[in-house]
Amino acid sequence: MKVKFWGVRGSIATPLTNIELNDKIKKALELALKAGLNAPWQTPQFIEQLPWYIRKTAGGDTTCVEVETGDNRLIFDAGTGIRPLGLNLMRQEIGKPIEASILLSHTHWDHICGLPFFVPAYIPNNNITIYGTHSKIEDRIRHQQDFEYFPVPLDIMRGIKEFVQLREGESFRIGDIEIDTISLYHPGGCTGYKVSYNGKTIIYATDSEYKELSPEPKPIIDFFRDADLVIFDAQYTMLENIEKEDWGHSSTIIGIDMALKAGVKKLAFTHHEPTYSDEKLWDIFQKAQNYLELQSEKNDLQLYLAYEGLSISL
Amino acid sequence: MNITEAFQENVIIVSLDGRFDANTSDAVEQFLRVRISESKFQFVLDMANVPYISSAGLRVILAVVKELRRDNKGDLRIANLQKTVAKVFEISGLNNVLGIFKNPDSAIQSFTD
Numbered sequence: 001m002k003v004k005f006w007g008v009r010g011s012i013a014t015p016l017t018n019i020e021l022n023d024k025i026k027k028a029l030e031l032a033l034k035a036g037l038n039a040p041w042q043t044p045q046f047i048e049q050l051p052w053y054i055r056k057t058a059g060g061d062t063t064c065v066e067v068e069t070g071d072n073r074l075i076f077d078a079g080t081g082i083r084p085l086g087l088n089l090m091r092q093e094i095g096k097p098i099e100a101s102i103l104l105s106h107t108h109w110d111h112i113c114g115l116p117f118f119v120p121a122y123i124p125n126n127n128i129t130i131y132g133t134h135s136k137i138e139d140r141i142r143h144q145q146d147f148e149y150f151p152v153p154l155d156i157m158r159g160i161k162e163f164v165q166l167r168e169g170e171s172f173r174i175g176d177i178e179i180d181t182i183s184l185y186h187p188g189g190c191t192g193y194k195v196s197y198n199g200k201t202i203i204y205a206t207d208s209e210y211k212e213l214s215p216e217p218k219p220i221i222d223f224f225r226d227a228d229l230v231i232f233d234a235q236y237t238m239l240e241n242i243e244k245e246d247w248g249h250s251s252t253i254i255g256i257d258m259a260l261k262a263g264v265k266k267l268a269f270t271h272h273e274p275t276y277s278d279e280k281l282w283d284i285f286q287k288a289q290n291y292l293e294l295q296s297e298k299n300d301l302q303l304y305l306a307y308e309g310l311s312i313s314l
Numbered sequence: 315m316n317i318t319e320a321f322q323e324n325v326i327i328v329s330l331d332g333r334f335d336a337n338t339s340d341a342v343e344q345f346l347r348v349r350i351s352e353s354k355f356q357f358v359l360d361m362a363n364v365p366y367i368s369s370a371g372l373r374v375i376l377a378v379v380k381e382l383r384r385d386n387k388g389d390l391r392i393a394n395l396q397k398t399v400a401k402v403f404e405i406s407g408l409n410n411v412l413g414i415f416k417n418p419d420s421a422i423q424s425f426t427d
């Protein structure tokens with residue numbers, strides 16, 4: 001399976017600001033001066049060695065993660081990240097019908113507002129199915145495109161062939177992929193998905209708070225058990241997490257403890273807080289690495305800071 | 315996890331012995347909440363014998379501190395952190411918001427300052 005992150009921001013789309021961009025340029029130039037750079041051929045390697053938060057950005061698009069198996073394409077959530085994903089599919093699959101299953105965790109804006117800009121959904125030949133456990137899932141998506149809010153109604157998106165109303169906790173199949181669901185603690189409810197294919201499992205568990213850590217939150221630990229990859233809502237620092245009790249999000253430190261308990265192999269932090277800069281996200285990620293080193297001697301858990309374009313193959 | 319307490323004036327010194335994690339943090343929280351319900355609001359948490367703390371332990375400390383500081387009722391202050399536990403406090407940023415002291419005496423003293 002191949003996982004690709006197209007949107008990693010939580011709550012609202014957050015483009016890089018000019019101030020942040022200038023700051024990156026300034027820091028890069030200062031480091032270039034220090035390094036004594038004096039010829040163009042030195043720059044690619046120099047850029048490669050810059051700290052992550054200078055040479056990259058986590059990105060500002062809201063949640064969207066693509067999972068490709070041999071025959072199927074799953075798309076988790078339709079935040080603004082689904083727009084570039086759609087454009088990419090159009091380029092890749094010229095002339096061929098696009099098949100995709102969009103699995104919605106819930107219907108907060110940051111998880112659905114990209115759908116009207118998902119170009120493949122407008123092409124009648126395509127075959128797109130939308131899944132969700134929330135009541136009246138089709139109506140919820142339809143109303144987002146009521147004329148008061150958007151000029152083009154859902155019915156024009158003729159590539160969308162079906163809405164599948166799931167029940168909470170339901171297990172189902174898409175082709176040869178097995179999918180399990182679990183309900184997560186979040187205002188209005190949120191669904192976590194487990195994808196099992198070819199002996200590997202990926203869990204998409206965004207928008208969730210884990211308040212009851214003691215005794216360990218058993219159903220969710222069991223759900224995470226031995227997963228190859230868990231995509232985890234780490235919107236806040238631990239401190240802010242407690243401050244913002246019941247806002248329905250989590251932190252890196254809680255994710256690490258749960259992943260260690262459940263024997264998870266890879267853990268990707270996503271749904272980044274809109275007010276956190278790349279430098280802050282990187283700092284939080286470094287601290288998460290430190291925390292992991294302190295908590296576990298054997299350390300075969302691998303951590304990822306999700307950013308736009310990050311791919312993980314399993 | 316062994317929890318013992320001692321009193322000094324209005325301050326309760328709570329000594330923990332064992333790992334402060336998902337298996338034990340409930341007991342610590344219960345213990346503190348019972349004392350809070352008895353209108354005790356000044357605590358020193360002596361962690362000399364805590365070799366390990368996880369997010370569940372951090373969560374209890376933060377939740378109790380948040381409760382105690384509401385309306386300026388009181389506080390919970392930390393003493394005697396072991397080296398790795400101190401590092402966890404640092405990494406999680408808790409050291410920026412909590413009163414952390416070398417030993418219980420200075421923590422107790424801080425309530426009268």
Ligand SMILES: [Zn+2]
Pocket residue numbers: 010011108110111207271
């Ligand atoms: Zn969200």
Ligand SMILES: [Zn+2]
Pocket residue numbers: 106108186207
């Ligand atoms: Zn949400």
